[in-house]
Amino acid sequence: MRTESTEMRDRILKTALHLFSTRGYFNTSVHDIRREADVSIGAIYHYFKGKETIADALYRDLLGWLEGEIREVLKRHDTAHDRCLAAVAHLFAMTEAQPEAMSFVLGARHREFLPDQPPICSSRPFEMMKEMVSEGMRKGELRTMDETVATAVLFGGPLRLIQLRLDGVIERSLPEELETAWPCAWRSVSP
Amino acid sequence: MRTESTEMRDRILKTALHLFSTRGYFNTSVHDIRREADVSIGAIYHYFKGKETIADALYRDLLGWLEGEIREVLKRHDTAHDRCLAAVAHLFAMTEAQPEAMSFVLGARHREFLPDQPPICSSRPFEMMKEMVSEGMRKGELRTMDETVATAVLFGGPLRLIQLRLDGVIERSLPEELETAWPCAWRSVSP
């Protein structure tokens, strides 16, 4: 089993990601994916149950990717400051390297087409960010306050910058903005 | 002209807002609106050219509303600090009072169904927020840095709190969170 070429499956997913992130899920038909990926309808329905399944596979893959990256960050750093900074730096770099992936995973309204998925804010990667903040607060690295609020104000700015960058509003690359943006973000929660 | 009852038009818009903000634009059919508003298809197409026109009217109305509220804030306060604080307080209060309106205007991906509309970040209300920040920076109330970045970090946290509140993640009402959230946000840009 699974000796079959995974190449076509990947091509379908890659094309779907491109179309979903540029036009949106609902403005993309299976036939659009078919044409752009230069495969047949039959092939698509051989590898996936349907359009929703494609989006679901994509979303899971990308969340897993995000989670893996953050896990690496946790492994390499141990203070809340260093971890959160590294996480933001990583997210910024990922936005430059894989804008379509970041646009789909952070920007799309998944609940509208994947009703069984939990909201993005309770996905593993976001839970991990909140955990960094909570632990830092216990150790006195962050001012004491509601943890959800602290996480929102710390990451809210950087996340907004990512959104603006993906929308083409920000000219310079995000890593270049890091050294001005991060001190602001951190100051908002430091004791 | 315009002697005709505007009541039906309002009912259609109100119902559309409810459905768009809960299920999403693409998951809402004109027949759904028809049923929920308890009007006929004919009535809907008498007042609007089609589904997209309904969304467009709604979006313009709500942006105008938002703009008016912020204009009031500008009139009543004169320092950047007081203006931005009042704007955030206002946005928080509006979120509690009109969650569906705020969800639709801030959360929806308008470009996907209103291709002629400019992106929300370059709409008047958001331009006005950026203007508050720019002016404050000229007067030395805020630290000097890229204005887009400053606006993003100052309002990014509060906007994220609004999103989390609309998603049901935050239990307490936003105005209650203001006194913890605002000092954080302001500190991130104050000199």
Place this chain on the structure above:
DNA sequence: GTCTATATTCGGATAGAC
């Protein structure tokens, strides 16, 4: 101005050959 009935288009999904 408001209604019902209907036309038309489109897109997701399937059937069945190779």
Place this chain on the structure above:
DNA sequence: GTCTATCCGAATATAGAC
């Protein structure tokens, strides 16, 4: 496993009576 041709339901929009 991959292909083409086709089906079927849904949703937007229109026609035309009252």
